[in-house]
Amino acid sequence: MDRLPDLALGNVTDLLLDAICIVDTQGNFLYISAAGERIFGYRPEEMIGRNMFNFIHPGDHDRTRNAVTEIMAGQPKPHFENRYVRKDGSTAHIMWSARWSEPHQFRIAVARDITQRKLAESRQAAIYAIADAANILGDLDRLFKRIHQVVDDLLGASDFIVAVCHPETGRLEFPYRARPEPLSPESQARISRLLAEPVIRRGESLLLGAGELRGTAAGPEDNGLAAPIKSPEGTLGALLVLRPAGQLPFGEQDRELLQFVAAQLATAMERKHMLLRLEHMARFDPLTDLPNRALFLDRLQTALKRAHREQGRLALLYLDLDKFKQVNDHYGHLAGDRLLQEVAGRLLGCVRESDTVARLGGDEFVVLLEDMAPPAAVEQVADKIRRALAAPYRLPEAVLHIRPSLGVALYPDHGGTGQELMAHADDAMYRSKKGAAR
Numbered sequence: 001m002d003r004l005p006d007l008a009l010g011n012v013t014d015l016l017l018d019a020i021c022i023v024d025t026q027g028n029f030l031y032i033s034a035a036g037e038r039i040f041g042y043r044p045e046e047m048i049g050r051n052m053f054n055f056i057h058p059g060d061h062d063r064t065r066n067a068v069t070e071i072m073a074g075q076p077k078p079h080f081e082n083r084y085v086r087k088d089g090s091t092a093h094i095m096w097s098a099r100w101s102e103p104h105q106f107r108i109a110v111a112r113d114i115t116q117r118k119l120a121e122s123r124q125a126a127i128y129a130i131a132d133a134a135n136i137l138g139d140l141d142r143l144f145k146r147i148h149q150v151v152d153d154l155l156g157a158s159d160f161i162v163a164v165c166h167p168e169t170g171r172l173e174f175p176y177r178a179r180p181e182p183l184s185p186e187s188q189a190r191i192s193r194l195l196a197e198p199v200i201r202r203g204e205s206l207l208l209g210a211g212e213l214r215g216t217a218a219g220p221e222d223n224g225l226a227a228p229i230k231s232p233e234g235t236l237g238a239l240l241v242l243r244p245a246g247q248l249p250f251g252e253q254d255r256e257l258l259q260f261v262a263a264q265l266a267t268a269m270e271r272k273h274m275l276l277r278l279e280h281m282a283r284f285d286p287l288t289d290l291p292n293r294a295l296f297l298d299r300l301q302t303a304l305k306r307a308h309r310e311q312g313r314l315a316l317l318y319l320d321l322d323k324f325k326q327v328n329d330h331y332g333h334l335a336g337d338r339l340l341q342e343v344a345g346r347l348l349g350c351v352r353e354s355d356t357v358a359r360l361g362g363d364e365f366v367v368l369l370e371d372m373a374p375p376a377a378v379e380q381v382a383d384k385i386r387r388a389l390a391a392p393y394r395l396p397e398a399v400l401h402i403r404p405s406l407g408v409a410l411y412p413d414h415g416g417t418g419q420e421l422m423a424h425a426d427d428a429m430y431r432s433k434k435g436a437a438r
Contacts, residue, residue, distance in 0.1 A: 342395075
C-alpha cells in the first residue's frame with residue numbers, strides 16, 4: 001500500500017481522549033480536536049480564533065508565557081502543567097506536551113485532563129498536613145495557621161477566617177484570621193448572622209456573591225465561601241474564605257474542597273481537644289481543678305531554680321482540714337466534695353495570680369508563694385487563709401464550721417530543695433494541729 005486509507009485527520013483525532021491543539025504565533029487557537037470540549041468545557045468552534053489566555057487561569061498567565069517563550073525557542077515541553085477555566089467556571093488542570101513547528105509557524109500540543117489526579121493529590125496533601133498539625137499539642141492557633149496554609153494552596157484565598165461555636169453559649173467566636181487586623185465587633189456580628197442558619201444550624205456550605213459580605217471584613221465586591229466544621233456531636237464552627245473582585249468567583253469545585261478541609265479539621269479539632277483533656281486530667285485535680293501533686297512539684301522545682309538564680313525567696317504553705325473525716329462520715333462524700341471545692345475557691349481568693357494553689361489529695365492543700373521577701377508578709381497571707389477557711393460553709397447538707405491546720409516553710413531558711421521544704425511545712429502543720437487539739 002503506497003498510501004493510508006482515505007480518512008480525514010479529524011476522524012482519527014476525534015477518537016483520542018486527549019485533545020490536540022494548534023496555536024499560532026500570537027497564541028490564537030487554529031485547531032482543537034473533539035476531546036477539547038470534554039476537557040475545556042467549550043465546543044472547539046467556540047475556542048478557535050480566540051487567544052488561549054482568554055481561557056487560562058489568571059494565576060498561571062506568567063508561567064505559561066515563560067513556557068511559550070521556551071517552546072518557540074525550540075525547547076519542547078513534554079510535561080508542562082497549567083490551569084484552564086472551563087465554561088461553567090470550574091478549574092481544569094491540564095498537562096501539555098507541546099513543541100514548535102518552525103516550517104508551519106505554529107505550536108502543536110496535546111492536552112491531557114489531570115484535574116481528578118490533582119484534586120486527589122491536593123486532598124491527600126491536606127490530610128497529611130492537617131494530621132501533622134493535629135499531632136502538635138498546645139493551643140489551636142498553630143493548627144489554624146496550618147489549615148490556613150492548606151486552604152491558601154488549594155483555593156488561593158485573599159482572607160481566611162475561622163469561626164468556632166462557644167461550647168456553652170453557642171455563639172460564634174473568631175479565634176483566627178489570616179490578615180493581621182482583628183475583626184471588628186460589627187464584622188463579627190454580620191458574619192455570625194450570615195453563617196447562623198445555613199452553615200451552623202443546617203450544616204451546609206455557602207457561596208456568597210459580591211455584595212452579600214457588606215458590613216464584614218470583606219471588600220464590597222469580594223466573593224466568599226463558607227463550610228461547616230461538623231462532628232458527630234454537631235457543628236463545631238465554620239471556615240470562611242474570601243476572594244477579591246477581579247479574581248474568579250468560587251465555584252462548586254472550591255465548595256467541595258473547602259468542605260473536605262473542614263471535615264478533616266473537625267477530626268483534628270476533636271482529637272486535639274481529647275488530647276488536651278487527657279493532658280489536663282493528668283496534671284489537674286478532677287474535683288477542684290487545682291494543680292495536682294505532679295504539676296505542683298514541677299512548678300516548685302521551677303520556682304526554686306529561679307529563686308536560686310536570682311537570690312530570691314519563696315514560701316510553701318502546707319495545710320489540711322481539721323475533722324474532715326467527720327464531714328464524710330456524718331453528711332456523706334458528696335458534702336465532703338462540696339466542702340473541698342469551696343476550700344479551693346477560698347484559697348484562690350487569698351493569693352495572687354502568680355502564686356500556685358494545689359491539692360495533694362484528700363483534704364491536703366499546698367500554696368506556693370513566690371517573691372515573698374519578708375517572713376512577715378508570708379505570715380499575713382497565712383493569717384488571711386486561716387480566717388477565710390474558718391468562716392462558715394453553707395452547704396445544702398448543713399452549715400459547717402471547719403478550721404485548717406497550716407504549716408509554713410521558707411526558702412532558703414528551711415531548706416534548699418523541694419523535698420526539704422515540703423517536709424518542713426508538713427511537720428509545722430502537724431505541730432499546729434497538735435497545739436490546736438490541746
